[in-house]
Amino acid sequence: MRQFEESMYQLIVETSTNLPGDVRRAVLRGKAAEDAATRAGLALATITQNIEMAEQEVSPICQDTGMPTFIVHTPVGANQIEMKKAIRAAVVRATKDGKLRPNSVDSLTGANSGDNLGPGTPVIHFEQWEKDAVEVRLILKGGGCENKNIQYSLPTELEGLGKAGRDLDGIRKCIMHAVYQAQGQGCSAGFIGVGIGGDRTTGYELAKQQLFRNVDDVNPNEDLRKLEEYVLDNANKLGIGTMGFGGEVTLLGCKIGAMNRLPASFFVSVAYNCWAFRRQGVLIQPDSGEITDWLYESGHEVGMNPETEKELAATDAAGTASSGREIVLQTPISEEQIRSLKVGDVVIIRGEMHTGRDALHKYLMDHDAPIDLNGAVIYHCGPVMLKDEDGWHVKAAGPTTSIREEPYQGDILKKFGIRAVIGKGGMGPKTLQALQEHGAVYLNAIGGAAQYYAKCIRKVNGVDFMEFGIPEAMWHLEVDGFAAIVTMDSHGNSLHADVNKDSAAKLEMFKEPVFL
Incomplete structure (x- = not known):
């Protein structure tokens, strides 16, 4: 079982940090089909760079390593109880080493177990088969x-x-x-x-x-x-x-x-x-517990586009057209600076920003903030963090989906004087109205690009609310060169609403029956 546990650890690390070959090829096909000078084209360029960075750093491709789900096929007579113990031990180790983010949260209290163990986590499905080998497949779905x-x-x-x-x-x-x-x-x-x-x-x-x-x-x-x-x-x-x-x-x-x-x-x-399609599998020799074969082609064998860095240097790495304006903002930010921005502008942030997710937004509705947030930037992010004798270090730090904060965001913007919110996927009409009334913007970062953005974080200045757990804590991060695109501005404009409306009209083209 000791070797089986090691094999499970290797499986977790490979799944979290290295996209398999078939997924990489699909991403490259998508990148080739998109106009490189558009927001989407350059987002795909950032994605391909992030994939390479994760492989090189052996760090999570995306900070949200999801709910580890194992599908295990075993020969008759295999000790599934011991296998489950070994899988759980490997999950704890991978979490401690920063290959998995601690994602197991008590549904009633909100407490984070800190090691990805708890009732129902990780998910492990066992099934017997007539083959001699043990097969284990893993998916990390954020x-x-x-x-x-x-x-x-x-x-x-x-x-x-x-x-x-x-x-x-x-x-x-x-x-x-x-x-x-x-x-x-x-x-x-x-x-x-x-x-x-x-x-x-x-x-x-x-x-x-x-x-x-x-x-x-x-x-x-x-x-x-x-x-x-x-x-x-x-x-x-x-x-x-x-x-x-x-x-x-x-x-x-x-x-x-x-x-x-x-x-x-x-x-x-x-x-x-998502595009960060993290799944891998292994065949294991039941007597030794050693890996004999990997079930999906290794991503190591499928290089991403070698021109990616040149593309990003020649255009804009935030996922917007090269013709868009690029504005450097030093925190704290004034209302006047924000009012000058419009949808499509590229913003490069320098200074301190603060992470905030579900637990923090709920808390701030009824409590004061631990620091002055006037002119501040809130980043919808639950990073992967590791601590050593020198303090905390950011291992992965891409954006989380922002729409979950829609019930809170507008009120919190106005209550604390926040001028910018960074996330992915956009927000709704309540937030859009608050942006216009208060003078703030929503900035869209590239979802899943956890290594790309982690490189922009120079220092961890501090943390509050560790009782919420690492992903939900309020991290105070010193950044430089953090790029994102304005997709909701202070003038009532929303790229997300425009794309939704356009795609809804196109959806109607598929209303009539199709005989395949």
Whole structure:
């Protein structure tokens, strides 16, 4: 079991820090299909650079390492109890070493276990098979894309698409709607797994199982093969684009499976996954516990675009067109500086910024802040942090999905005098109104680019609310060269609302039945 535990640790590290070859190729195909000078094109350039940085640093590709989910096939007679203990020990070690972010939170108290262990975490599914080897597959699916999972019960009425019946065309409409509703909040361009049938639980399980398929495989069911190809082609006509910036590439992969169902139930379940599609697997010799084979092609064998750094140097690394303005802001920021900004501007931040997620926003509604936030920047981020004798160090620090803070953000902006909020996926009308009334902006960073942004953080100045857990604590970070794009300004303009409206109109093009 000692060697088995080591093998599980190696699996976790590889999954968290190195995208497999099939995913890398899909990202490169998407990058080639996008205009390099657009916001989406340059976002993809930042993504490819981040993938390489994570591999080189052996650090998490994205700071949200999700809910570790293991699928284990064992020969008859294998000791699953000891295997579970070894997997849990490997998870604790990987968390301590900064390869996983501590993500296990008590649902009632909000307390973070600190080691990714707790009731239900990590997820471990065992199944016996007739082979001699042990097979272990792992997926790390972050909360941003997990929150965009969706399940439909047919027949149903869908926005822009009308009635979806209990047939292949109804399934088609559900999948197209699933991509539309995700917008940029799931870190598009992404991948989807679809489960047709089952009950509510097994339907979602089937959908997630599809994400373990190779991106380039061919569905043996002819109807599902045609549907996969249709969705991949037409979802990219919705114009949502990478990060929801608008563009040609919204979806990088679609995999569909089907199972039997009850006569009274017809579920279509969709598991959305971000571009940081972290899944890997190993075959293990049962006697020694050693890894004998890796199940997916190593990312080491598929280099990203060697021209990436030249592209980023020649244009703008924040994911906006090179023709956009670039403004350097030193914190604290004045209202006058903010009012001069408009959607599309690139902002380069220097000085101190402060992380804040769900727990902090809820707290600040009824309490004072521990520091003066007038003119400050709040970063929607739950970083991966490690501490040594020299203090705290940031190991990964990409943005989290901002829409969760919509109930709080506008009130907190005005209460504390905050001038800028950084996150991903945009925010809603309440925040947009507050930005206009108060004089603030929303800045969109590139979701998943945890290594790219970690390099912009020069120093950890301090931390408050460690009782919330590392991801939810308020970290005070000294940054230089932190680039993001204005997507909601103080004049009532929102790129996110514009893309949503445009993609909704395009969705209606797929209302009529299609006979695949």
